[in-house]
Amino acid sequence: MTLSGREAYRDELTLLAREDPSIICLEADLGGARHPFEEAHPDRFFNLGIAEGAMIDMAAGLAAAGYRPFVSTFAPFATLRAAESLKLTLGYIGAGVTVVAPYAGVSGAWFGTTHHGLEDIAVARSVPGVTVAAPHGEQEMRAVVREAAASGRPHYVRTGRNAVHESLSPAATAEPLVWDRHAGPGDVCLVSVGEEGTRLCTEATAVRDGLAHAHLCYLDHENLSSITGLLGERYSRFVVVEEHRAEGGIAEALALLMPRNEVHGVNAGRAWPTEGGDHHEVMASLGLHLPAVLDTVDRLTGPAPVSVRRPDATLTNA
Known part of the structure; x- marks a missing residue:
């Protein structure tokens, strides 16, 4: 069964963490029940609640300690509510933190304007040194997650909510x-x-x-x-x-x-x-x-x- 981009991210990160004990998953009240990473690696999963800036600050400290943190929250909250933390952590410090932002665009739909993210690419692209990705489909999302984990570079990855798409390329790597x-x-x-x-x-x-x-x-x-x-x-x-x-x-x-x-x-x-x-x-x-x-x-x-x-x-x- 093909997974949505959001589910593909969670599944791929869970698989990578089996071989890499430095991978840590942080979420801002998006974990939900039966999060695969939490079930497989409960000691490396943290739900920070609606404290997006603090979550990214925490990830900066974990990266400095040698971990590879992946953090996830709504796209508008990652790039707007936590804008200063994102700028300093991913840009100024250049910490190896990957921000995975679902609910990009208006995929939140009924949640309303406060939960729509139509400005996130502009914010993320304006921060020097950040790799910005918008994968399409399960295979491309998995490839982006693998490359982010391997590179140790700051990444911002946007995706939707639950929509399922077939990637245009089955390649193991994500091409620009x-x-x-x-x-x-x-x-x-x-x-x-x-x-x-x-x-x-x-x-x-x-x-x-x-x-x-x-x-x-x-x-x-x-x-x-x-x-x-x-x-x-x-x-x-x-x-x-x-x-x-x-x-x-x-x-x-x-x-x-x-x-x-x-x-x-x-x-x-x-x-x-x-x-x-x-x-x-x-x-x-x-x-x-x-x-x-x-x-x-x-x-x-x-x-x-x-x-x-x-x-x-x-x-x-x-």
């Missing part, structure tokens, strides 16, 4: 860039970020011929800089799809890194969600859905031919 589909050199290339951005891009390529799709896993400045040449040598026009605000997002970052290319974004915009709903309903209320992706492509390439299969009602409202 995964090509899902190629097209002609004059065609538009979709660039997907995170779980929902990748879902929307794969849906778009399924209903529209002639679209390329590149998926990005690692989003920090160093990793993005390393792949701009690979993107730019194949295509000149890009549409970046991300469950994040436009400000501080990856479309903005790529536009700065690729000034000779045309970069457009489909994102959560600047509005605040004011109504409840499930994950996809809240995304749609912000203008982040499949029609928005296709409309952006049409503005760049012209209307789709009449013969092209249109998405069904389920996809349209996703």
Whole structure:
């Protein structure tokens, strides 16, 4: 059974901790019943409650003592409520702490605006020295967790709530860039970020011929800089799809890194969600859905031919 990104993180970390006694798991009231790490390694699992800043400070001390701490809390609380602790621990000190942040974007849905995280990539990317990742699917999440544990470098890893996705690549390592589909050199290339951005891009390529799709896993400045040449040598026009605000997002970052290319974004915009709903309903209320992706492509390439299969009602409202 394929696991969600959040469950894949917990399972992979539990497996790694069997061989590495230095791995410690800290959670801020997200552990829940039957947390696999707590059951397997109860002496190395700590639930700090709703004390996110203190949790990251504690992780800094554990890292200084030679441990490899992984901490987890809601994305908005990790990057906003605990912003100073995150900056000092992961950035200034450069401690080998990995922050795994579920409930990114609006995956919290019914929890409301206080539990939505549409600014986390901007915050994490602004801290020098932090590896920022947004894996898609179980296999990519597992690879990111393994690489974070092996590297000892500070990491920020965003994921959703319980959505299950198949990774685009079964590789044992997580690559900064995964090509899902190629097209002609004059065609538009979709660039997907995170779980929902990748879902929307794969849906778009399924209903529209002639679209390329590149998926990005690692989003920090160093990793993005390393792949701009690979993107730019194949295509000149890009549409970046991300469950994040436009400000501080990856479309903005790529536009700065690729000034000779045309970069457009489909994102959560600047509005605040004011109504409840499930994950996809809240995304749609912000203008982040499949029609928005296709409309952006049409503005760049012209209307789709009449013969092209249109998405069904389920996809349209996703």
